[in-house]
Amino acid sequence: MHVVVIGGGPAGMMAAGQAALAGADVTLCEKNQRLGKKLAITGKGRGNVTNAAEIKELIQQYPGNGSFLYGPLYRFTNDDLRQFLLDLGVPTVVERGGRVFPQSQKAQDVVEALSRWLRKVGVKVLLGKQVTRLLVTERGMIEGVICAGEKLAADAVVLATGGASYPATGSTGDGYRLAQEVGHTIVTPRPALVPxxxxxxxxxxxxxxxxxxxxxxxxxxxxxxxxxxxxxxxxxxxxxxxxxxxxxxxxxxxxxxxxxxxxxxxxxPALTREQLDARLLRDFKKNIRKQFKNSLNDLLPQRLIETIIMLSGISPDLPVHQISKDQREALLTTLTDLRLQIKSPRSLREAIVTAGGVAVKEIHPTNMASKLVGGLYFAGEVIDIDGNTGGYNLQAAFSTGFVAGLSAALQA
Ligand SMILES: Cc1cc2nc3c(=O)[nH]c(=O)nc-3n(C[C@H](O)[C@H](O)[C@H](O)COP(=O)(O)OP(=O)(O)OC[C@H]3O[C@@H](n4cnc5c(N)ncnc54)[C@H](O)[C@@H]3O)c2cc1C
Structure with a gap:
């Protein structure tokens, strides 16, 4: 059984290693000169690899098709991931909000541990090799890929090319085109977790x-x-x-x-409007001889004061004792309901993850197999799934990678 994995991110590395452990002869094609380029910058370089929440809670954290992940998350849980990383020599710690990081606080340690593991389990890693086509027989079975211009024969292929955000890391959306060319539906990729x-x-x-x-x-x-x-x-x-x-x-x-x-x-938000009003009255009393612009120092960060004063519509030079109840009401509204009209998201390039991707209705959730092409499997962000911040996206990549790799190696 020869399995080709496309993409050396967390999903692809996990898939390749699991397929090899299950006995397959595995080749991983990564178009960058190194593995896990995006993984290395996750969590500001600290790598928020998963979240310690209960699986049921975890699933709630995927606004993009969380229910599809039910199977993979139970097959390879957050605890399994932590144990797996520990076995590879990367102990993890739980921080605020259940966020799990390597104890070393270095995402790069995860990349290096996974790379060592791939070598150990015998995965053939091809770096600087881009896959440009999936080869499918007339009967709809995968038979290989075109990798760096050459045909690589395969009984099964795992597509783990990631999304289309932060393209400098290698995730340029290739997988969408590859999947579409063999008949898959692509839900419009769009930025999620974006400024x-x-x-x-x-x-x-x-x-x-x-x-x-x-x-x-x-x-x-x-x-x-x-x-x-x-x-x-x-x-x-x-x-x-x-x-x-x-x-x-x-x-x-x-x-x-x-x-x-x-x-x-x-x-x-910790104060009710009445409590905040009382607080304002206290501050105004304390600063009774000052101008309005000099009365908010205890309440707000210095750099915010000028803007809040401008938005409240109250003259900055007004003596505090002359501020009317109506003006105080206006200030209260500015402080508790400061409105900003959203014009657009920043581009996909700046998004932490891509929403959209290969339609989940065309993937078997139990084994990540394509419902359209025999021997084709999907893992990670290329699928139309996306999670909140907090370690959920990497967990999804590892869990789907685990299931896809194992299924690809064990397919009949
Ligand atoms: C700045 C930033 C911080 C983040 N922080 C976190 C975090 O702390 N926690 C968290 O859970 N998630 C985080 N994420 C999201 C997380 O990194 C991704 O969801 C995750 O990496 C997806 O894994 P993947 O393996 O599916 O894809 P990727 O990590 O994108 O890997 C895909 C790989 O496939 C390769 N590839 C693409 N096309 C081809 C091709 N045609 N041929 C060969 N190779 C190809 C790419 O070069 C790439 O190496 C962060 C994302 C960003 C951008």
Missing amino acids: LETKESWVRELTGVALKNVTATLTVEGRVVAEEFGEMLFTHYGVSGPIILTISRAAVEALMKKKKPMLHLNLK
């Missing part, structure tokens, strides 16, 4: 300002479609940071439907 551009240009003044413990609520035509609490960042074009990335998927969906998503920021 958002806003209509308001005042954000530019706040470039680099990071906020903690804020709530971001996304509404579409007045209806709440996503809400997250945590950290965010202003950029020269709009907003980014963990909570923005998480709600971005819903924003992209709305924009694709030509709707206008609105972001509402609550800068003080």
Whole structure:
């Protein structure tokens, strides 16, 4: 049994190693000169490899086709992944929010451990070799691939070419074309976990300002479609940071439907409006002899004050004792419902993951086999699945890679 795996990311490496362990003769084609280029930069180089949550909770974290992952996630769980990495000499630790990282805090250690493992189990790794075509017989069976211009015969092929985001890492969307050419449907690839551009240009003044413990609520035509609490960042074009990335998927969906998503920021979500009003009154009392612009230092980060004052519509030079109740109400609204109209997502190049990909309805969830082409299997982000931040995307890549590799090696 000869298995060819296309793509040396986490999904492809896992698939190749498992297929070899199951007795197959395995060749892995990676178009970069090294394996796991994207894996090495995950989690800001620390590699958030999975999440320690219960599997049922884990599945909730895939807004893109989570239920499809039910089988693979149970076949190769987050605990299995941690044990697997431990066996390869990479112990892991659990951090805030259940995020699992290598104890060394180096994603590169995972890449190196996987590379060593592939050598150990006898996978033939071809670097700098791009696959440009899948070869399928007239009867719809895979018979090989064209890799760097040459035919490589195969009884089974695992397509693990990743998505189309961060193309400099090698994930340039090749797999979509390869799958489409043999009859598969591609759900339009689009950015997920992506920074958002806003209509308001005042954000530019706040470039680099990071906020903690804020709530971001996304509404579409007045209806709440996503809400997250945590950290965010202003950029020269709009907003980014963990909570923005998480709600971005819903924003992209709305924009694709030509709707206008609105972001509402609550800068003080721990306080009710009444509590915040009381807090303002206390601060104003303390600063009674000052101008408005000098009264918010205890409440807000310095760099935010000028913008909040501008948005509140209150003159910055107004003496604090002259601020009316209506003006205070306006300020309260600015602080608790700061609105930003979302204009567009940043491009797919800047997205952490790609939503869309090979349609899951054409893949058997039990073994990752194509329902259209005999001997073809899929693993990782090339499939129309995407998860939130927190280690879910790598877990999906490893779990689907595990199942695809094993199934490819054991196919009848
Ligand atoms: C900046 C950043 C940070 C991230 N951080 C995290 C994180 O901390 N936790 C998490 O869970 N997820 C994270 N992700 C997402 C995660 O990295 C991906 O979901 C995951 O790498 C997908 O794995 P994959 O094996 O399917 O694809 P990839 O990792 O994209 O690997 C695909 C491989 O296939 C190769 N390839 C493509 N086409 C061909 C071809 N025609 N021939 C041969 N080879 C080919 C590519 O060169 C590439 O090496 C992050 C993503 C980015 C961009």
